[in-house]
Amino acid sequence: MAGVAGMTWLFVRLKLSMIRGGLRGDAGRQAGFVFSLAAALLAAAAGFALLSLIRLAPSGVALDLVTAAFAMFAVGWVVVPLMAFGLDETLDPARLALFPLTTRQLAAGMLAASAAGPWPLASLAALCGGVVALAHGVGGVLLGVPAVILQFAFCLTASRLVTTVLSGALRSRRGRDLLAVAAIFAVLLVQVPNLLLNGRLSGDPTRILAAAGEVMRWTPPGLAAHAIADGGLIGVAELIVVAMSVVVLAWLWIAALRYALVRPDSSNQGGGSVRRSRTSRFLLGGPLGAVVAKELKYARREPRARVNWITAVFVSAVVMFSIRGSGGTGWTWAVVGPACLAALVIGLQSANSFGIDGRSLWMNAVAFSTPRDLRTDLAGRHLAMAVVAVPLIALASLAAALVAGDAVWALAAAPTAWGVLGVAMGVGAITSVTAPYTFPERMNAFSGAAPGQGGQAFGAAFVTMVAVSVLALPVVLPVLLGLTWWALLAVPYGAAAAWAGRRVAAGIGFARLPELLAAVSRPT
């Protein structure tokens, strides 16, 4: 027993010293660490306060709300570590396979380690709000404390079980590629209920809540919530069921752990072959064609590129639906507005053109001997983006026009939006060389940049957005105000902006090629 306890303490210390490791390094990382700590504290306080406030709701609604919140915690605990897998080394049992540890020691240690740290403690604190929200009388409080602890244990074991079962797949390249794209879908799916509510497609939110509460009532988080509200013998029985579900999960997890430790590592098994490209014969043979072909392949094959495109399309769709709801200011606003915003969102991808190349950008750098080479490279990237984005924007314009009432309106919206895309690419080229940053190797939902570059990434995107909006005004505003033939000028204007942007960017970028290279190849 002393072995298990000692080992558990060792695991917790390991986790804590890894967290402390965030304090070392440069100022950016330290700022990030402090920020994350403050955010955890804020989340703990806000979560606790919000859950506590549910007490003010009628008791039936309050129970459903807490049930939903508890269930969301459990789902969050399962999903978040999957997206951030690889950030936390204690999560991967394979790293510990060579140490002479019993499965029991490992299980206790890893469980304790995953409970340590600011974010787990923050979620425990937030969960305590459930007691405030639901407990009536002494029984409620007495049952509430074990209920929250059991709910927390349920979250921990469920999360451990899923990460362990998937750890083999997560270490293989294909598994990670799939997960990166699946994760973004999970994030986006969360937005769907929101959209449905916005679109008033379904009825009354309290009815939906009640229906959801009904479904989740018999899940362990639902049982835990109900036990707090009940505060009597039924509550005790419910807690016993929750405890049993935790034990079953823990047992399954230990079995999975045992299996994972002796299974061969699949991370080195190669994937299949790719087809020789047939499209390349339609492209030019020179550097421009090479860049276009490479960029188009990356848009298909690189999960981060796919995620960027999926996000851009999804955000455009959201914008389109939201603007339709507000309506009432003339068709130009309802059709041209969303189309231009879609173009802006898609075009923003070019604000860090070299990010996806990252550490492999040196292959370009050793070949580029004049600013002209870099200009060709940027032109290739823009061309590849246009190949995908131009039809996409046309579709978006058509969709917006159909939703607003007349397909003909797309004829004004699409060219205007193409112009905005051109402006976005031009401005993006300049931000790509002045404020480049590293995309993390592993996509996760929390940071779009390497440690310490998050603020810069945000700033670059923001400045690009503002600059594009201002520069696009001369073509967008007249169209919005009803001067529809002005849309004819948008395409040449956008093309000129993209050309000018490339020209300026190539000059700046070539002069600071080594710095550009270093900025996009930071360790993540």
Next chain:
Amino acid sequence: MADAVRTQGLYKRFGPQVAVGGVDLVVPKGSFAGLVGPNGAGKTTTLSMVTGLLRPDGGRIEIDGHDVWADPVKVKANIGVLPEGLRLFERLSGRELLMYSGQLRGIPLDEIGRRADELLKVMDLVEAQDKLVVDYSTGMRKKIGLAAALLHNPRVLFLDEPFEGVDPVSANTLTEVLRRYTASGSTVVFSSHVMDLVERLCDWVSVMNGGLVVAQGPLDDVRRGRSLNEAFLDLVGVRGNGEDGLSWLGSPA
């Protein structure tokens, strides 16, 4: 005749740490040169600066008599690079990587196809040519990286640890290719930890330690009758011979 590589007072610091403190590296044309040194000696930093991937804080670099940073047009077309860390375009197949690299340098497509076929054959990568580089093993990555560096037939080739993680069969192929390449008058500069290999392949050696070149010249001048390994240990200063401490290590008597 200008030397293939000549640096003067090359200097680079990262924060308070001086990585390269005034390196005068010389490599004569047509030589097979080894750059050796312990970990942290500044080999990789030096090679990065010489190939134009890292901006030096001071000093001059000339390749074939042209300044790397002032005259990149003359230099970049004539050098091939295999940097450390095997950073390649992961989501291209091996063949696509070669095609991309060749097109970027403006070689006609059918010529790239021909060269790529031959390089893939020599490197024994024909079967894996349509697999993505991300799925390649370390040795395969080294080979495809070397193929990409050779594709445009550079006059000087810079290789950072080219034999690390490469199986003996492939290593043999690589050395044969490189020997033939230097025999024609082209130059290879490669860094390595493996003294036996350097001794076997190189006719010119530069020894780095603590950010400086501590010895440099034809192989026989540097080793002066000893094995290169002995000469190297003398030059960098042997750091303990393993006799102190560790009394518990080994089977009990």
